[in-house]
Structure formats: C-alpha cells, structure tokens
Amino acid sequence: MANSPVKYAMVDAFTDVPFKGNPAVVCVLEEERDGHWMQEAAKEFGICVTAFVRPASRECTPPENGDAIFHLRWFTPVTELGICGHATLATSHHLFSSGIVAGTRIKFLTNSGPITADKIEGSLSAAGVTSAGGAKDEFCIELDLPRFTVHDCDPAPYMSLFSETLNGVQIKGTKKVSCTEDLIVEIDSGDAVRELQPRMDELRKWPGRAVVVTAIASPDSGFDFISRFFGPKIGIDEDHVCASTHCGLAPYWSSKLGKCKFIAYMASKRGGQLAIQLKEETGRVLIRGQAVTTMVGSLLV
Template sequence: MEQTIIQVDAFTDEPFRGNPAGVCVLSEPRDAEWMQQVAAEMNLSETAFLLRQDDGFQLSWFTPTVEVELCGHATLASAHVLWQEGHLAPDAEARFSTLSGLLTARRNGEWIELNFPADPTRPVDPPSVLAEALGVPIAAVEMGRFDYLVEVENELQVRDLKPNLALLQQIPARGIVVTSRANPEVDYDFVSRFFGPRVGVSEDPVTGSAHCALAPYWSQRLQRSTLLGYQASRRGGLVRVQLQGDRVILGGQAVTVFKGTLFA
C-alpha cells in the first residue's frame, strides 16, 4: 500500500534549519509496529502519524526507537502539513487527540501557535552522574514531567557544551534540557539545548515540548509571561512562548523540504 510522507523543518522559516520531522497523514489505521518501523527508517528525532477523526485528528509521535507522549516540533510540522495539503481550511483550528490529551494549533500570520500543557519544574537533587556528564558548573537542577532542566551560568557554556552521552543515557528521564539566560546583546531571552540519548535522540535540534518547562521556569525568573527562546543546536531554531495559566502557547514557523511515497 502506498502512503505519502512529508518532511518538514519546524521552528524555522529556512530549509535545512530548525528541527526536521516526518509527517504521515494516514488514509487508514496502521499499527504501532509499522509506525515504529517507518520512524526508524526516517531516522529523524520524531515522525508524526495522523488519522482523521470526527472532531480532528489522532496524532502519534515516534522517535527511531520509541513512541513518545509529547512532541512540539512534530505537532507544528503536522499542523503545517494539514493546512498546506488542504486537509484543513486555512482559517480552521487543528485539533489533535494525543497521549497528552487534546492539543490545538492556529495560524497567526506566518507563524503557527500550539496550545500545549505547561510543565512546571520543581527543584531536585541532581543525578549522581549529571555533573560529570555535562562537565560544566551547574547553577540549578529541576525536574518536570519528562525531563531534567539544568541551568548553567551563561550562554557560552550552553553553546560549547559537549556532554558525555553515555553517562546521560544512565539518567532515568526522557531527556536533559540545559539552559541559561541569553547574552544581553541578543534579541531572545533564554537559550537551551536538549539531549535525549535514552530515547534514541543524541541531541534534538529544536524541542517544542521542552519549552513547556522552559516557559514557566524563565517566566518566573525574568518576570514576564511572553518570551523568545533560542535552541542553540547546530541547526538552531526560535520558539516563542507565552505562559497562560496551566497552558503554554508555543509559536514557530515551518517549511516543507520534501514529499515522497512509502511503498511498505
């Protein structure tokens, strides 16, 4: 059976930047084993699978090795594909039924805004291998629903970080978010990187779901509810965040890179 698959670069307006995601709008249900095999074949940090329902779309996300409960950039890519390919009218809201509940997306000019659950973090004792794995001084360690959030002293430390991924893989969490305030001269407010070797993603280029924790963390410290984050991976990407109670509005752009056909 033939199945269209589209690759989208999310949280960027330029091809080959941001975070690439595969998107399959399924014509009929497929089982989890098939979706996992497709995700492994795509070998991207996430591949999204959508199936139309009466009230929107069922949405699932797979890394090359596991299904995950929440993914921001592949949701952004999915919404982009639904509008671009004519599955939704340009002014229609995208509604997704997921393992993290109902998620929605709207267009706002050239940007897409995702409505996600906020993920407030709490201070915790750092895992025993964390300091050795990162190799930089740690200012604070907190834990959210999925990830450890580690604040370091400055943006240069975030950008220059070369963690020991084998040690990070020992830490029982989806991933490790390393963050700091931005340098004063830049136009974004905070910077971050995301490492998830435990789920088959050594470094994720731009992680929307991590900003569900970064938004309340930096909103509290910077005393503003609307912020701009930059994820300083090799590809890089910007994420607008707005904290609204127990929700976070994640804003980003997206661009289609290619469209192909699966024959399996």
C-alpha cells in the same frame, strides 16, 4: 488486500529557512495502522521524530465548529513519545500548506490530551523574532500545549556526574519536570550552552528521560533564554529544537525573570526560534513558530 501508499512530507520546524530548525517526517494516514507498523516506519525513516496523523472522521472540517480534527501520534526510531511539539508544528504546517485543511484551526487528539494548532498569517517577526526571510509560506502556527510542573531537585546525586558528563560547567540550579522526569540544568552563560559537548554514553546512565541545559541569554542576543535538549535514552542524542521541553522551561524562567512572554532559542547546530506565552490561568503554554517543507513522497508498505 494491500495497504494504500502512505503520503509523507519532511518538514523543518521552528525555522523559515530550509535545512535549519528541527526536521520531522509527517505521514498522513487514510486508514488506521497499528503501533508496531508506525514504530517500524519511524525506524526506517531514521529521523528524530516521525508523526502519524489521521482524520478523526470522514469530514475534516466538522460543520458544528469549523475545526479540523485529527488523531496524532509521534515516534522516534526507538520509542513512542507522549508529546512532541516540533512534530506537531510540522504536521500542522503540512496540513495547512498542502490544502488538506482549508480552515485556520486544527484539533489534534493525542495521548497527552487535545492540542490545538492555529494558523496565523504573517511571519514570526510579529512576535518579536527576526526572520531570515526564507519561508515560502508566510504564516506562523501557534500550538496550545499543556504547562508542565517543575519541582525542586537535589543536585547532590548529580554533582559527581556533572564534571565528567557536562565538561565541568558551572551549575546554577537544577529542577525536574514532573510528567517527563527530564532534568533541567541551568548553567552560567549562553555561550557555555552553545559550546557544551556532553558525553552521550554517560547521559544514557542518568535517571529520568532527558537532560535540558539552559541559561539566560545575553542582553544583545534578542532572546530571553537559550537551551539545548539531550535525550539519548529515547533515541535522540540532541533534539535540534524541542518545543515540548519549553512547557517546563516557560514556568521555570517565568519564576526567575518575572514575565510570561519569552523569545527563546535552541542552540543546536541547526538552531531554532520560539515565541512563547505562559498562560498560568489556564495551565497552558502557547508556542509559536514557522516551518518549511523540504521533501514529499510515498511510503509503499
């Protein structure tokens, strides 16, 4: 018996303007599919991340707590991810805006543990971020994600690579994210982050999963810090807006700036804005953003 067509949506996350932020494909499954099929579908879409979401039970809103519960997995064109924030926000936006979920909270069951998404009425301007006013749906989504531990990293093994791969930028500090082995590289200015043109062929040789380049934002920018994410090893040369990397950037910048709430900007060509709160007492990071649906369709295989 042939499988039923799979409905999908393309959603731009962490923006209220179409064709900005970070795009993700959201596939809504009515029946379980195996990982090989998901990987092949993600390869076919060819976008940075494809999310596959499936109700955890026939009832999307269990009467005992009112939360919709879904299984969620994320794939790049070449591998499955352990966690992906922007595709989780895109998935939440689609489930809320399409009416699949009528309530205001979704609990996702993932390989990284449970992640909740809360629908919050109003634009992101309530969190201090200037809105461009492009979103049709005036609501935000707040993700409750795990806090990543960052630890000291000896920069010596990388110094010979910095000048060639990162165009000789001035390095102010390096850290590693324990769970992902991503390398955090702080450089001297936000302008340098924006202008950086790293050599992807060299980044593929670096140890760890990816490289996150970050700097304190200029005082007149309206942001606390600015970053970019490069992950050619996992099939993403540059992730336009990587929410999960802020699970490590939040404690990193908290220790430097002495605060727990941030407005952050990812300076890819598409760009994206995030409102972040580090919850040290619970070991969680709250990340809030908006999203825009740009396409819907069906996968026929």
